[in-house]
Amino acid sequence: MLATITHIWKHKDLRNRILMTLLLLVIVRLVVHTPMPGVNLEALQQVFSSNQFLGLVDLFSGGALNKFSIAMMGVAPYINASIIMQLMTMAIPSIEALQKEGEYGRRKINQYTRLLTVPLGLLQSWGMVSLLQRSDVSILGDISPLRLMAILMVVTAGTMLLMWLGELISEMGIGNGVSLIIFVGILEALPSALSGTIALFDVGKLVNIIIFGLLAIITIYFVVYITEGQRNIPIAYAGRGGGNRLFSGQTNHLPLRVNQAGVIPIIFALSLLLFPGLIASFFAAARTPWIAQAADFIQKLFQDQLFYGVLYFVLVVFFTYFYTWVIFRPDNVAENIQRSGGFIPGIRPGKQTVDFLTFVSNRITLAGAIFLGLIAILPLLAQAATGITTLSLGGTGLLIVVSVALETMRQIRAQLIMKQYDEI
DSSP states (O other): OHHHHHHHHHOHHHHHHHHHHHHHHHHHHHHHTOBOTTOOHHHHHHHHHTOHHHHHHHHHHTTOGGGTBTTTTTTHHHHHHHHHHHHHHHHOHHHHHHHTTTHHHHHHHHHHHHHHHHHHHHHHHHHHHHHHHTSSSOSSOSOOHHHHHHHHHHHHHHHHHHHHHHHHHHHHSSSOHHHHHHHHHHHHHHHHHHHHHHHTOOGGGHHHHHHHHHHHHHHHHHHHHHHHOEEEEEEEEOOEEETTEEEOOEEEEEEEETTTTTTHHHHHHHHHHHHHHHHHHHTTTOSSHHHHHHHHHHHHHHHOHHHHHHHHHHHHHHHHHHHHHHHOOHHHHHHHHHHTTEEOTTSOTTHHHHHHHHHHHHHHHHHHHHHHHHHHHHHHHHHHHHOOOTTHHHHHHHHHHHHHHHHHHHHHHHHHHHHHHHHO
């Protein structure tokens, strides 16, 4: 570990990237800890302590929501905009064609995602303010329409600021900026969760705490194991001649990871689970009886642990397949292999190669998706088995923390290897 840190510090470019990442993350935390004026924080904490749904929203805000900060929605609107744009890529041929245009297409889609984040930020912040205002305790008092508009604009601007800082981290630093923002927010919330558990410590619950700790260790081990697991598909290259010399064929391999999507399915699934509750909160006080009853039914349905856990599992499996399909296209991979003069031994180039890659990818993705779904709902199972509620969000965040840490370490390792090649 010490040798790796020394290696990193020796390379100026890599050192600057890591320092830039740390600096931008400090700025993110300063934004998160900037509260909105005129908020009853004690009443807000009281509402959060009795509502698990708000705790899930707070997971994406990096702890900004329970402080009612200027960025209380965090990067959730940006994540939702990304989901919508990727779904539109599948449904609209013009956007799919734009995605295939390389760097230019990627920039245009990113720009559309940013523009879509603005109305989503306004909509979600309005829903959250409305939900908090309908609580039993007064958090904001009486809000005039002008003050409400000011709050919505400031909160949306805070989301756009976090989105911009996340993109700066991805471009100028190390790792995925949005994932790191969520990562740091979860780490910051962990000490308070531990202190809450210690404050409520009871000797009778000692066995439950030990079981919870063992589950956390086992979860970390298997998350690392699955994240690092891969299937190597051999790629052979035919011999070729040059001048009066004949070069023999070479053999390489195509690595297919068991969990190619990383932590993205978890983030997508959790983000999508927030939508029904927010939409239902808009209509909870509707004058039409059946609309108000439907909104109340949806809110109670998503508070049911069994329904929530099953839907969470299904969404994680779906988004694992969906995101794997987005980043790994067997037809494109087969075409690139054929263009480079390679082939899979025993498999004919063309359609057979596409079918083989699709078959292998689907099989290993199924194992990764089911495992990822089980790990995702493990905190709910642990909470039901042990009765420990103060660490339930920490358990959910554990998966994100481990996956983001592994991905960031992988990028640092890749940078180090590239620097070593440059020195040769």
